[in-house]
Amino acid sequence: MHYFRENKKTIFLLVAPGFAFFLMAVLFPIGLSVYYALTDWSGIGGFNYIGFRNFQRVLQDRIFWHSLKNAATLALMTITIQHPIAFLFAVLIDRLGGKLEKVFKTIFFIPCVIPVMVTSKMWVNIYNSQYGLLNKVLELIGLGFLKQQWLGDPKIVLYSLVLIMMWQGFGWAVLIYYAGVKSLPEEVFEAAKIDGANRCQTLFRITIPLMQPVIAVNVIWAVISSLKQMETIYLTTNGGPGNASQFLANYLYIKAFDAYEFAYGNAISVFFVVVCLLTTVVLNRLLTRKEYY
Template identity: 50%
Template sequence: MHKLLSNRITILWLVAPSMLLFLGMVCFPVLMSGYYGMTDWRGIGAYEFVGFTNYWNILFHDEVFWRSLWNALLLLAATLLIQHPIALLFSILVMNGGRFEKLYRTIFFLPAVISIVVTSKMWVSVFHPNYGMLNKLLDGIGLSMLKQDWLGDPKLAIWCVIIVVMWQGFGYALLLYYAGLQGIPKDIYEAAELDGAGRISLYTKVVIPLLRPMMRVAVVIAVTACLKQMETIFLMTNGGPANTTQFVGNYIYKTAFSSSLYGYGNAISVIFVIICLIITVVMNKAFSKDVGEF
């Protein structure tokens, strides 16, 4: 077997099917998108070659594109600075939940298993300015002056969407940290307690450093989820009002299929792929340091 696998021809034949599939399903569509991005094609009929005009307009004149990237960065910052620390804290509480551990785990993961269509429409109803639960609650506790058109206000809509997206993904973040905590041997906890470590120092100086491999996975998943965010945006605001909640995925869809600017939409997708590749390289460099094992 070793002699067989050391033969380069054999290795080539073994990897050829998957390489052909990768070239046909990933590389070729990207190249075709790059080509169509240099045209004024509207999805059907004839088109003209316009060179790099679309790419130039996107990079230097398309404010909506840059706003959509900024929204993705806002979501990523909120996810890493708010959602993940809370998820880590709650994963610790769930792990120490005793006989209610499974119940807590189910409750916190429930939003992640419910259909995005259902949860998004539910939150649209909650934020509705007339019959929404949030404004009704503010009325009930005597804070009517705080009532807002939550998804209709350009300054508030993006934060409402970010809250909903973080709520939907909270269960996944908690599950990742919970799995990481479960993977730490009990002996380490006992050894740290015998050495006199208190509850706070136990987690800050022992447990959290050992969670670094899982944190790396959680950050990668968070970056991916924030960049490709579309479904919740499409269902809640479709990028409105005035494109203040626009994200790249939804913007590509609206440009290519709603506005029939297929060539321009392909140009956006190519630039977005390049940006994602740059972010991937940066992340690999940042996480290249060996985090060790326990």
């Protein structure tokens, strides 16, 4: 082992394949995006160098900032609504034990294994204002006055989409929290039980503090996933009506491939990468502590 650490040639040979893959799969595409963002290329034919005009345009683009705001709304609602519920279910599933534990793990993870296209189309039908299940149920239970055009009203379309995406990702959140709960040392809980701690005290004074590293990972994952959301938006509203439900990834796709503004789409993607990196760094600083390692 000491030989491998001292031999620089061996270290280089071991690291080179991974670094080459990282260079070609990550750094090179980012560099190419920066290059194209400095041009006026439409995606077809020739192009001219225009400097930083596309980047200036992004900074003045209301839809870009609205898309970023929508992603922040999704992240906030995921962390404050989905995660507490997922955490609670993870604890309850752990306490069930036996066959019921396996059954509920499977049930909660089902939305994660169904293709996004299938679940998105299913929710489009549920939300349909004429024959959708949601409006039919509301009418059936005497709440017909609450019927809405769930994906057609700019005021509520974002929240309708947030519900879909939280439902789709609920199983992942439960699974991560469940794995964290399962890894907690049993002797700590046994000691708390001997000391007379009830379930509520055990949850808030032992389980949650010990789960802080897992919670941090799940929060970071939720925020980054919110920034990268595209498939569900594309398959349900495509950012509409207007751009009320627009998200960054979907917006840059529209600009690059639908509007034939390939260079501008690349400028958005560069900002997109920067936002994701900054968000990850900031959240890592805020949510991780040295004593957890």
